[in-house]
Structures are given as structure tokens and as C-alpha cells.
Amino acid sequence: MTRRARIAVLGAGWWSSTVHLPALAGNPRAELVAVCDPNASRARLAASTFGGRPFTDVDDLLARIPLDGVVIATPHTTHFAAAEAALRVGVNVLVEKPLATTASDAWALVELARERSCLLAAGLTYQYAAAAPQIRDAVQTDIGELRSINAEFSSTTLGLFRVVDPEDARLDDAAAPHGTTYSDPETGGGQAHTQMTHLLGGVLWAAGRQAIEVSAFTAHHGLAVDLVDAVAFSLDGGALAAASSTGTTPPGVAPRHRIRFHGTKGMVEWDMLRADAVVHLEGGLMRAIDNPVDSPSYAKGRVTESFVESILDGTPTPAPAFAAAASVALIEATLRSAQERRVLEVSQAPAALFDSLPS
Ligand SMILES: NC(=O)c1ccc[n+]([C@@H]2O[C@H](COP(=O)([O-])OP(=O)(O)OC[C@H]3O[C@@H](n4cnc5c(N)ncnc54)[C@H](O)[C@@H]3O)[C@@H](O)[C@H]2O)c1
Structure with missing residues (x-):
């Protein structure tokens, strides 16, 4: 069998x-x-x-x-x-x-x-969308040396961050998140951990880089957790990046999840929601990277399917832990930078670990 x-x-x-x-x-x-x-x-x-x-x-x-x-x-x-x-x-x-x-x-x-x-x-x-690895390859091979990154992530997440009385936390109702999962700093709530993690994870994964230094602002607008985040950071290799994320998008207004990677020979525009990209090259050349029509752009069902394939077939995961860990380091430094109002170094992978990983 x-x-x-x-x-x-x-x-x-x-x-x-x-x-x-x-x-x-x-x-x-x-x-x-x-x-x-x-x-x-x-x-x-x-x-x-x-x-x-x-x-x-x-x-x-x-x-x-x-x-x-x-x-x-x-x-x-x-x-x-x-x-x-x-x-x-x-x-x-x-x-x-x-x-x-x-x-x-x-x-x-x-x-x-x-x-x-x-x-x-x-x-x-x-990162589980079918076109995502091709988009990452374009960032790493088609546009020369990476110089600058612009990234934005907006979402209708304000409701998740409102403090809910734990007594009224719909404990038995799995159709909605537990009342404090996203609204409590103690459980790691807020826009940065909940949403900007997708954006910064995508930036570092596609660039194949770690963040070095960060300077950030966050706004809470009366909540116990961050609702709006703005962050400037440098990456190893010398690129500079600016990213912003807000949970304030009103219902019915289109969210935007987009990253632009600017290199010495071109630029990649990744629309994360559509799971497609446009590669702009010197001399006005343009190339589209489309997600296959029969493949979902928001590939939530692929996440466990891909995990099972990796276990049984040894296929590499589209969301490796190294880039995800680098984005955790960047988010931790982002939140601290905003709180302490100063530029901070971002924790790097321990050298022994970095040297032992496949590139
Ligand atoms: N990838 C995505 O786009 C996406 C979307 C939504 C949620 N999520 C993630 O899914 C995770 C869960 O979110 P949710 O909305 O389902 O929250 P939730 O509050 O609905 O569910 C969390 C559940 O975990 C249980 N729990 C708490 N501690 C536990 C432990 N130690 N062991 C086992 N269970 C424990 C809680 O009792 C609760 O039932 C979060 O990390 C969230 O960021 C990801």
C-alpha cells in the first residue's frame, strides 16, 4: 500500500x-x-x-x-x-x-x-503559490545587484486586534479566532506578527538576504497591540528597504500586498495577492510571470499538501525556516525599535548555523 x-x-x-x-x-x-x-x-x-x-x-x-x-x-x-x-x-x-x-x-x-x-x-x-519560486528566481538572477525594496501590506484586520474579554472569548466556537489570540501582546498579537510577517518573510525569502539594521514606527490607535507599522531597514549585500503595513483597510476596500525589488539591471514588481509579477529590464523590456490559471493565487490549501510532499518525496518547502526566522528577527527588532525610538541591529543567524546551511 x-x-x-x-x-x-x-x-x-x-x-x-x-x-x-x-x-x-x-x-x-x-x-x-x-x-x-x-x-x-x-x-x-x-x-x-x-x-x-x-x-x-x-x-x-x-x-x-x-x-x-x-x-x-x-x-x-x-x-x-x-x-x-x-x-x-x-x-x-x-x-x-x-x-x-x-x-x-x-x-x-x-x-x-x-x-x-x-x-x-x-x-x-x-510563498506556496505556484508562481512564487519563479518570482524569487527573477529577483535573485534577473535584475542585477539588489539596491532598494518597497513593500506594502494592507488588510482588514482591525477587528482581530480589539481586546475581547476573555470571559467572552467564544471558547467553544472554532469558527472564529479565540478572543485574545490577536489582540493581546502576551500572545504575540498585532499587525506585525499577524500580517507584516507575510510581507517581511516574502521580502527576505525572495531577496535571499537577512536584515542588518532597522528603524521603525508603530501606531496602536488605542489598542494594546500595533495596528500600523512603518519600517526602514538595511540588508546584507547593501540594499535598503522600506515596508509599511496597516490593519485599517475598511471592509470593501481592496487590500494591497505588494513588493518592488529594484536592482542595477531591472526591477521586479510582485503582487502577492495575485501571485504574479512583472519583471522590468534595461532597455524597456518587460516579462510577465503569471500564476497558472488552474492554481490558486492564495494557496492556503497547498500549505499542508506541500508539507506532506516534502515528508514523503523530499521536495524542498517553499517556505524554509531560515528566511522565516530572519523575518522573526526583523519583526522583533522592528517592535523594539519603535518602542525605544532608535535604530537597532537585527539579530543575525549564528555563524555556525549560517555556514552549515545549503545556499
Ligand atoms: N497563513 C495564514 O494566512 C493564516 C491565517 C490565519 C491564521 N493563521 C495562523 O494560524 C495560527 C492560529 O490562528 P487561529 O486564528 O486559528 O487562532 P485561534 O485562536 O482560532 O486558535 C488557536 C487554538 O490554539 C489552541 N491552543 C493554545 N495553545 C495551544 C497549545 N500549546 N497546543 C495546542 N493548541 C493550543 C487554542 O485553544 C485555540 O483553540 C496563528 O499562528 C495564526 O497567525 C495563519
């Missing part, structure tokens, strides 16, 4: 219940063997709807159930401990964005994954 990847899902909330669990349940190459959530009724509901055994404790699950991979879709500040626990016992990990909320945690996960020869992939959805 064809081998199927044995997968557990940690977190049975909104994103798992609407995206990862149905995608895994419908994937003939995956076997959903367990679902874990400290909220027992969410765990039971998810297991009875999609399959697998319900658990309320990650360590208990890891001790009892042999696994090929775990998918982590829990509040941001819980990503590190869950991923670390799985990697320690040699299980491949797909972590929703952000990979972690501090640079030291993010680099520790990359290091642990390398030590245990495990896959560590991030749920940076835009």
Missing part, C-alpha cells in the same frame, strides 16, 4: 478548522492521526469532524502517537514550545506564521531542525 504521512495538528481553532484540518482530511497521501488543543471540546469537535484522536496536551500526544509531522496553528507565543517539543523527538514541523516571536527562539528552532535532520517549514501562505 502507498505510504501515507502520519500528521497531527496542534491547535483546533479558526485557521485549523477552516484550512489545515479539511485539507489534511481530504489529502489521500496524509493520515490525520491526532488533533491537540488544551480546550478539550475544540479538540473533540475537530477530531470527530476531521479524524484522528483528540488530545489536550502536546507532550502526551508526542509520547503516545508515532508521527511523521505536526502542523502547529496555535497562538503566536506558543509556536516555539510546540515546535521545539516536536523537533526534539525527531518529528517534522510545519509552523504557522510567525515561526516564533523572538529571534533567539526562531534561530534555536532552525538549529534544532538541522541537528535532528527534520523539516521545519513556515505557513507563509504567499
Whole structure:
């Protein structure tokens, strides 16, 4: 019989219940063997709807159930401990964005994954679009030396960041996020960790670079977490970048998720929402990179499918942990820079780790 990847899902909330669990349940190459959530009724509901055994404790699950991979879709500040626990016992990990909320945690996960020869992939959805690797290749090979990057990410996320009384947190309603997942600084809420992570992850992944220094502003507009972020940063290799992100887009107004990479020989304009790009070259030449018509531009269903393919076939993940960790380091420094109102260095990958990775 064809081998199927044995997968557990940690977190049975909104994103798992609407995206990862149905995608895994419908994937003939995956076997959903367990679902874990400290909220027992969410765990039971998810297991009875999609399959697998319900658990309320990650360590208990890891001790009892042999696994090929775990998918982590829990509040941001819980990503590190869950991923670390799985990697320690040699299980491949797909972590929703952000990979972690501090640079030291993010680099520790990359290091642990390398030590245990495990896959560590991030749920940076835009990188899973079929055209995304071609767009990254254009940035790295077609436009000469990278000099400047402009990036913007707007979204209708204000509602997620409003503080909800934990007593009224719709604990049993997996159709909506838990009331404090995105609105509490303690759980890693706010626009930077929730949304700008897609943008900065995309910038660093496509450029194949790490950030070096950062200067940032954030605005909270009465919330406990950041709602609007503006950040200027330098990259290794000498390029300078400016990125902004806002959660204030009113319903019905089109969001924009766009990055322009300017090089010495041309420019790539990546529209992340459309999953396409235009490459502008010297002499007025232009080349379009289109996403295939039969392939979704917002490839949320591809995320676990690709994880299963990587486990079974050894295909590389489109969202490798190294770039995702570099974006965590940039976001941590962004939030601190805004708070301390000064230019800060961004944590770099430890040299030993950097040298040991394939380019
Ligand atoms: N890639 C995307 O575009 C995208 C979109 C939405 C959400 N997400 C990500 O998915 C993740 C989950 O978000 P959500 O909206 O589903 O939140 P949610 O609040 O609906 O669900 C989180 C669930 O995790 C559970 N949980 C808390 N600690 C846990 C632990 N240690 N182990 C297992 N479960 C635990 C909670 O009880 C809750 O049921 C976040 O990282 C979020 O950023 C990604």
C-alpha cells in the first residue's frame, strides 16, 4: 500500500478548522492521526469532524502517537514550545506564521531542525503559490545587484486586534479566532506578527538576504497591540528597504500586498495577492510571470499538501525556516525599535548555523 504521512495538528481553532484540518482530511497521501488543543471540546469537535484522536496536551500526544509531522496553528507565543517539543523527538514541523516571536527562539528552532535532520517549514501562505519560486528566481538572477525594496501590506484586520474579554472569548466556537489570540501582546498579537510577517518573510525569502539594521514606527490607535507599522531597514549585500503595513483597510476596500525589488539591471514588481509579477529590464523590456490559471493565487490549501510532499518525496518547502526566522528577527527588532525610538541591529543567524546551511 502507498505510504501515507502520519500528521497531527496542534491547535483546533479558526485557521485549523477552516484550512489545515479539511485539507489534511481530504489529502489521500496524509493520515490525520491526532488533533491537540488544551480546550478539550475544540479538540473533540475537530477530531470527530476531521479524524484522528483528540488530545489536550502536546507532550502526551508526542509520547503516545508515532508521527511523521505536526502542523502547529496555535497562538503566536506558543509556536516555539510546540515546535521545539516536536523537533526534539525527531518529528517534522510545519509552523504557522510567525515561526516564533523572538529571534533567539526562531534561530534555536532552525538549529534544532538541522541537528535532528527534520523539516521545519513556515505557513507563509504567499510563498506556496505556484508562481512564487519563479518570482524569487527573477529577483535573485534577473535584475542585477539588489539596491532598494518597497513593500506594502494592507488588510482588514482591525477587528482581530480589539481586546475581547476573555470571559467572552467564544471558547467553544472554532469558527472564529479565540478572543485574545490577536489582540493581546502576551500572545504575540498585532499587525506585525499577524500580517507584516507575510510581507517581511516574502521580502527576505525572495531577496535571499537577512536584515542588518532597522528603524521603525508603530501606531496602536488605542489598542494594546500595533495596528500600523512603518519600517526602514538595511540588508546584507547593501540594499535598503522600506515596508509599511496597516490593519485599517475598511471592509470593501481592496487590500494591497505588494513588493518592488529594484536592482542595477531591472526591477521586479510582485503582487502577492495575485501571485504574479512583472519583471522590468534595461532597455524597456518587460516579462510577465503569471500564476497558472488552474492554481490558486492564495494557496492556503497547498500549505499542508506541500508539507506532506516534502515528508514523503523530499521536495524542498517553499517556505524554509531560515528566511522565516530572519523575518522573526526583523519583526522583533522592528517592535523594539519603535518602542525605544532608535535604530537597532537585527539579530543575525549564528555563524555556525549560517555556514552549515545549503545556499
Ligand atoms: N497563513 C495564514 O494566512 C493564516 C491565517 C490565519 C491564521 N493563521 C495562523 O494560524 C495560527 C492560529 O490562528 P487561529 O486564528 O486559528 O487562532 P485561534 O485562536 O482560532 O486558535 C488557536 C487554538 O490554539 C489552541 N491552543 C493554545 N495553545 C495551544 C497549545 N500549546 N497546543 C495546542 N493548541 C493550543 C487554542 O485553544 C485555540 O483553540 C496563528 O499562528 C495564526 O497567525 C495563519
